[in-house]
Amino acid sequence: MSDAAESGGLTLGSGGPGIDEEYPLQAEGLRKAFGGITAVEDASFRVERGSVTGLIGPNGAGKSTTFNLITGMLDPDAGTVTFDGEDITGLEPHAIANRGLVRTFQIARELQDMTVLENMMLAPKGQRGESLWRSVTPGVRREVIDQESELLERVWEVLEFFDIDHLAEEYAGNLSGGQRKLLELSRALLTDPDVLLLDEPFAGVNPSLEKRLLEHIHELREQGYTFLLVEHDMDLIMENCGRVIVLHQGQILTEGAPAEIQANEEVIEAYLGGNV
């Protein structure tokens, strides 16, 4: 079922996403308030297909909340999210993920009492054995078992790529912070997404692996995958992102190419003058 072996041995399933629209992900007037705090206010932006777009802003700017609004973890008070030309506002997270818009969490949420392999095997879409009757009925179960073996092969490839194959049988709860981040990222990739929202994916990951991951992200980008990346390391953002969106106190401060952002007075103000 996979033919994408071209990228450093990593197989992500059914090739790259078809490029039919320039901006697969668009947010329009998003707003979310928690009690008195307005975490996101009238945020409109779009993410270009095949780009690595950075989403930056001081702590508490509303970046993670924006992710939650996009992926259905939170319902916006106002505004819409459009994905591949369809309105996905208010859909359940699983429905959004199945359309190919998948996120990782800022604080890694590994499934502690499951092994790394179990964590990874959970992710792929379209598993026949997720139907109860198929999993238990003699005869039919054969198909499930066969698919499990295929999935396991794919999982091993991803594990090897991310250099966590030696942890395969370890319980996820025993991993270090950086290893958890890697597990989350590789698990998200196994869902075969078109657009990945990564919330500080490199926090705690060692520099050489960070470099490898970034290279890999660029490879995937060239295949047509799209990334929206939250990151506090400015150099990393400037070097790796084609576009940068700046959030400040819940509002979009500006949007543009890295060089423009770096020179922007307001951005410098927000970072230096704010309470960071």
Add this chain to the structure above:
Amino acid sequence: MRDDVVARIPGGDTGAIVAVLLVIYAAYVLAGVGLGFSLRGQLNTVATLTFFIGVFAMLSLALNLHWGYTGLFNIGIVGFMAVGIYVMALVSKPLYEAGGASQVGGLGLPIVVGMLAGMAAAALLGLVVALPALRLRADYLAIVTIAMSEIVRFSFLSGDFQQFQLFGERVGFGGGSGLILDYTDPIEAFFSVVGLWDAYLGVVDAFGVLIPTNPKPIVDGLVYGALLLGFVAAYFWLLKRTGESPFGRVLKAIREDEDVANSLGKNTNRFKIKAFMLGCALMGLAGVLWFMRSGAVTPNTFRPRITFFIWIALIIGGAGSNTGSVLGGAVFAALLYQGPRTLKNLIDAVLPSTNAPSGFGPAVAPLFSTLDPAPLLFYTLDSVRQLQLVFMGLVLIWLMHNRPEGMLGHRKETAAGIPLTAQRAQKRQAADGGGGDDE
């Protein structure tokens, strides 16, 4: 360390279960010898013990699917059991006849149909309960299930359902005075269906050599116990397969962190509802098997205490492990449920003529006035049966402090259809040789 013990028993998990059962039976037979039981008495004890081991093992397996796998906090188990047996009775009781022993009739359908109907009804009740509650957080399910189980009990108690018309037949649930289960004895029905009823009666006659007078109830009891153990095996098989599959993997993920499963594209509500309904159906069937040979049922049997018994069984065995659930059911039935009764009989046999004080007051008073502990001791021994719940509480407290994961709860059973091990390189080389992981 206890894992080592289990690991050293030959035969793996099955071996462990068999070993525990053998120890339990040996203890009971020895106790029977101590009591001077006749062979009849011994066989009777074994049959009763097997019966309770069977029902508690089944129920704790079903609860393990809810709590151990999925993290669904169901404290209304007894409600699903009640619905199971009552609906089965409604379907399988013979049609109403004026002047018969029973106030109300049933639909007169075969017992198997009744059992399936009972399971379906329990599953549907599970759906009704789960739909609103599963969308909320875990504790709401607990409140809703226990409320449901009491509502079920009160509904069966109420006069409104005592008697009504269904498909033109006079049927009902009998209200507070109970419902007579006047269908053909299930054992007879079972052996008749497979065409072995005459053979069975032959076996009963042959048993007359061992037990000259009226051997049938004894044989019936033993055979029914064996049948229940067969059901335990079937539950175990079904739930093991459920757990060792992508379906089971999603359940496990839901237990760990539902948001993660959801954001990986799993419709967690649907998985929870399916798992909940399956567990409820199994609880309904267990309710049928527990009560269908009891001659009659009354609503007040189905009080929440039965639910808590099953929870204790699961906690003893260890939530999350199917083997542990069976062990927990067996140990609970033998030690905490039937144990006090047997202990009391033993004590009576050994100390036949002690005069235990009649109440707690007279039992404690000498302890303070003359520092004589004997009356309190005798009183305690005499009230062993009544103190059952206190024992259970003590066992629970001890477990919580010393072994919160139960006998086998620390052991994690892999949620995949194939073994997930690191021996991949070899496997790859030896690939295409043919799997054989499935049975």
